[in-house]
Amino acid sequence: MKVKIEKRQNETKINPRLHGQFIEFLGNAINDGIWVGKESKIPNINGMRLDVINALKEIEPPIIRWPGGVFADHYNWQDGVGEKRKKVFNEGFGTYSVETNEFGTDEFLEFASLIHSEPWINVNLLTGSAREMTEWMEYINRKQSTYLSKKRKDSGHEKPYDVNYWGIGNEVWGGGGMMTPEQYVADYRKYATAAPTFALNQFSEDSRYFILSGADANKPKERRYWTKSVMKELARARPPKVDGYDLHWYNWYLGNEFSASATDFNANDWYQVIKGATELEDILKEQYDLIQDGLDQLPEPEGEFDQKLEKIDLILGEWGNWYGRAFFEEKALYQQNTMRDAITTAIVLDILHSNADKVKMASMAQTINVLNALILTNGEQFVLTPVYDIFKMYKVHRNNDVLDVTITDENSDHVKFFASINDKTIYLNVINFDLTETISVDIDLPGLVLQYQKEELAANDMHETNTFEDPNQLRAAIVE
Numbered sequence: 001m002k003v004k005i006e007k008r009q010n011e012t013k014i015n016p017r018l019h020g021q022f023i024e025f026l027g028n029a030i031n032d033g034i035w036v037g038k039e040s041k042i043p044n045i046n047g048m049r050l051d052v053i054n055a056l057k058e059i060e061p062p063i064i065r066w067p068g069g070v071f072a073d074h075y076n077w078q079d080g081v082g083e084k085r086k087k088v089f090n091e092g093f094g095t096y097s098v099e100t101n102e103f104g105t106d107e108f109l110e111f112a113s114l115i116h117s118e119p120w121i122n123v124n125l126l127t128g129s130a131r132e133m134t135e136w137m138e139y140i141n142r143k144q145s146t147y148l149s150k151k152r153k154d155s156g157h158e159k160p161y162d163v164n165y166w167g168i169g170n171e172v173w174g175g176g177g178m179m180t181p182e183q184y185v186a187d188y189r190k191y192a193t194a195a196p197t198f199a200l201n202q203f204s205e206d207s208r209y210f211i212l213s214g215a216d217a218n219k220p221k222e223r224r225y226w227t228k229s230v231m232k233e234l235a236r237a238r239p240p241k242v243d244g245y246d247l248h249w250y251n252w253y254l255g256n257e258f259s260a261s262a263t264d265f266n267a268n269d270w271y272q273v274i275k276g277a278t279e280l281e282d283i284l285k286e287q288y289d290l291i292q293d294g295l296d297q298l299p300e301p302e303g304e305f306d307q308k309l310e311k312i313d314l315i316l317g318e319w320g321n322w323y324g325r326a327f328f329e330e331k332a333l334y335q336q337n338t339m340r341d342a343i344t345t346a347i348v349l350d351i352l353h354s355n356a357d358k359v360k361m362a363s364m365a366q367t368i369n370v371l372n373a374l375i376l377t378n379g380e381q382f383v384l385t386p387v388y389d390i391f392k393m394y395k396v397h398r399n400n401d402v403l404d405v406t407i408t409d410e411n412s413d414h415v416k417f418f419a420s421i422n423d424k425t426i427y428l429n430v431i432n433f434d435l436t437e438t439i440s441v442d443i444d445l446p447g448l449v450l451q452y453q454k455e456e457l458a459a460n461d462m463h464e465t466n467t468f469e470d471p472n473q474l475r476a477a478i479v480e
């Protein structure tokens, strides 16, 4: 095969935030996955497992979303701060267990800082209130001495956390309220306007970033209707502050909803799931265009002091492979990952990279023990899935410029390329998912090659995976 790598006409920088993560009170994502308690014999920092912290520190997820997902809409932040934590029952996606709330706001924010991540907090729009949200924001970010900032100080955190990213509602078309776009935008307007600004004076810059709950990308008709209608509702009156639009997309193996397995599959299943991942690109383009069309319909401000809402970033706030059998796991949505998931993860990240001019942030669902996980745990046991290796290998692309890669001779549907450049170093990804053929590639580069290195993640069998018993069967390694 021959490929040509060239500079892209329109400069496109890869936002590191495309490599974000997502953790939720769901199954063992947090309990056992992160939180083991200070008294645990599992080595921990203030109750959070050290093996997980060290592994995540290496990939430095630029962003981490919490406390959900569906759980966010049942979460009362007051249950998880201070000395006395409230036990509640968690029904989220088959979790069905008591949530102790020992891992609360301060613990999450400590965790985010330990893994060098910026927090994105999703507020409760369904069972909470605008007041609850503002009080949570006050607890987290208020600098001046108030009742709530003192409460934070009493919990050992005098300095405000300065959390920037706030999600207002989660999947409001489903578990977040079964709302119509009209209902949701009405609520969104209220919450976004009620939120404190933390400004120092009337004219200081507003660094808060508000994320609106976007469409269900898996429903073609509904998602187009949702995005168009949300934009139309925003245009009906002065728009509130909106910075991001949070689309959710899962790679289901449709037609096999409940029987699809993460580990027990044949060649047809292999190719179908991989094909599913490639479909994301058109969805992102479609949603980006709908947002731009919607922005054009916003009313022109009439007052001299009014500002126009000029842009809304497209965000992919949840993504990953989701096999039907995960619904029946004892620990909700627990899923093993194989070479197939490593490949789809690489494909999705490359789609995000290539469309970095359109998508500004993403968070994979979910980091530990749930769906497309990077890490699996079970008490003292711990293993890094091959998906972890993809994120680790792909770190080199952060902040780089996207390059154009053109296949110049025979075209194979089973090979994908992506390249980026940083100063004079080119980083090229080659994903060969053909089950039988190896490939050799002739690369036409813009310039001379003085040095090169090749890192590889390869399997002898499509089912290969890492288990607690055999944790390094599938590991990326420098091979040349």
Ligand code: AHR
Pocket: 024, 026, 068, 069, 070, 071, 093, 170, 171, 318, 365, 366, 371
């Ligand atoms: O990631 C699992 C669940 O999927 C989330 O809680 C929800 O937002 C989505 O439907």
